[in-house]
Amino acid sequence: MVSIPRVAAATSSAALRVTAFFFLRWIPGHHFPPLIVTFLAVYLASLVSLGRPGDQSNTDRRKGNEDAQHASRSPPPTKGVLKVLLTGLPSPRLPLSTRLTVLINIVLALLTLDFVGRGFILYPSNDLAFSRIGYVSPTTANLLVREPDPAQLPLIVYYQPTEEDPSRWTEEGVIYSLTDATDFTTTVTIKNLEPSSAYRYSLSNNLTGSFVTAPMPGSKSANRLSFLTSSCMKANFPYNPLSHPLRIPGLEMMTETVNRLPSLLRPAFMLFLGDFIYVDVPQRFGSSISHYRSEYRRVYSSPSWNKAQDGLPWIHTLDDHEIENDWSKGNTTAPYPAAAEPYIHYHVSANPPIPPTPFAKPENTTYFSFINGPASFFMVDTRTYRSEPAQPNSTILGSAQLQSLLAFLARPEPAEVRWKIVASSVPFTKNWHVGTTDTWGGFLNERRTVFEAMWRAERELGVRIVLLSGDRHEFGATRFPDPDLDFSHEELLPNTAGEGLHEFCVGPLNMFYLPIRTYRQDDDEDVAIKYIPDGNTKYGLIDIDVQDELITTSTGKTISIPSSVFTYSLYVNTDLIWKYSLAVPLSGQEAVVASASTWKHPRFPPGKLLLDDREEDSTWDAVVKTVIGRVEETVGRVRSFVLEQAYEVLDRVRRVERVD
Structure with a gap:
């Protein structure tokens, strides 16, 4: 027995x-x-x-x-x-x-x-004192400061050019009061700076740091820009019992990579696309303002942070784990108000300015726009204003933000700006088949409106549009060809370089990756370029520079065209494993390209694969992971169908009972 x-x-x-x-x-x-x-x-x-x-x-x-x-x-x-x-x-x-x-x-x-x-x-980190640089313009730099010790007040802010005599400092201002109302934080704007110049700052409480200002529009320096992008990080994962509980290995790996780069490729800033904190992972302990504040303090208390932030400005978008998983309940439902309060103090206050036409009250605006060198940026907020997904009138941006984004896309840019970059915390592509409705895949009508504006801007303004996103804990590169153009079947095959809007989605900086394969192309609207799921640490380095681009004429001859070239380099841990480029011929070269080439957008050559150290998986374990991904997707669809039918039956029962 x-x-x-x-x-x-x-x-x-x-x-x-x-x-x-x-x-x-x-x-x-x-x-x-x-x-x-x-x-x-x-x-x-x-x-x-x-x-x-x-x-x-x-x-x-x-x-x-x-x-x-x-x-x-x-x-x-x-x-x-x-x-x-x-x-x-x-x-x-x-x-x-x-x-x-x-x-x-x-x-x-x-x-x-x-x-x-x-x-x-x-580690509640109540006594944390720190400073960091946020948005940097040609003449200003936003400095975020936290100092809870009243004995250190007033705080005096100094700055100087890096090459100047260390004993000579310029006083920017004095911070007389820091209170619990802002969790003892404030943001100071350092002004009257010179473009493309290196500076250091110092506070009277011995906090120090450095930064480099952005180039002046129209200058030679404005032709080049390098920056980093990633999303999603959680301390001490994968778990190591011997590690400091606040250590973030991905930050340290990224710092190691940056330190190895040549000076011309040193990034101007980190564009972090959400999930800076994980309030509900591995366990939610509360939803109060003080709890959300403590999560931000713990990240900034990490022994990995000081190594990663020195000289590297960070700018941020908001995503769900800074509020609640898959958040879609607006900005008045709890816990959003409690979550937004520290996000505003720690991130919004040091972020770039809001768009010139926000179509909303500035104090209620959490989307941003700025220009740095050859690129104009719009950072969308996909959480604060979204409604329930997968409905006919669903919105991921809200009316005011949508109008502001459309105005940004239609706006002519200065002559040196060749790129419009839209940064989103969640991916635009619907090629991910698990959790699709939490991405732009749950808001396809609004996505189509935005894409049509982007295709029109590329045709009429002479700028190329690139989409950057995060959230997925995987890397996926996707292109969205203009449906008004006559592409052949071969030009729309998966895992190919080519024409169209391009999206690069990357993450996590330090978190889990999915053990199953969930990304694949199902139609001709979202064309897969590359999918790399594995790796607890992934980040992208974007470099834009002027260089000669080789094109092949219709007669088979290769010619060289001066172009602004956008190069995306993907790193997993500290290894460069994938590289891809896009190009915009410079002014005066469009006619040469148009007469020499055979592609539909003579202004914009197809993308080019430069490096691929992760060939397409064909091993048995990759096949198994793909099958598991499809099973999970199918189970999710069946579950949704069963729930819909159950809700419909319940509604009928309620209607009958009301009639009776």
């Missing part, structure tokens, strides 16, 4: 170990900690039941009979030890192995609790 306590012990032990592995090393979902604690409780209860006198006497009698009948069949000691250690089942004949296997399960549960709570409990 099967012993129920033994079955319970073996099952709960196996479930605990598998779940703990997934949680600590793969996906730190908030569902896992309660399960792990529950499995441990069941396991320990089963051991207690197995140790009761009655149960033990029955076990001993059975063992005695079995030993008498099968003495010659006793397993070797090594096999018995492995069975105990692997199954978690106790053995009276192997007390040391029994204690060890019990200890393994207890330690796994303790490690889970350590990952969940050590940073939150031991």
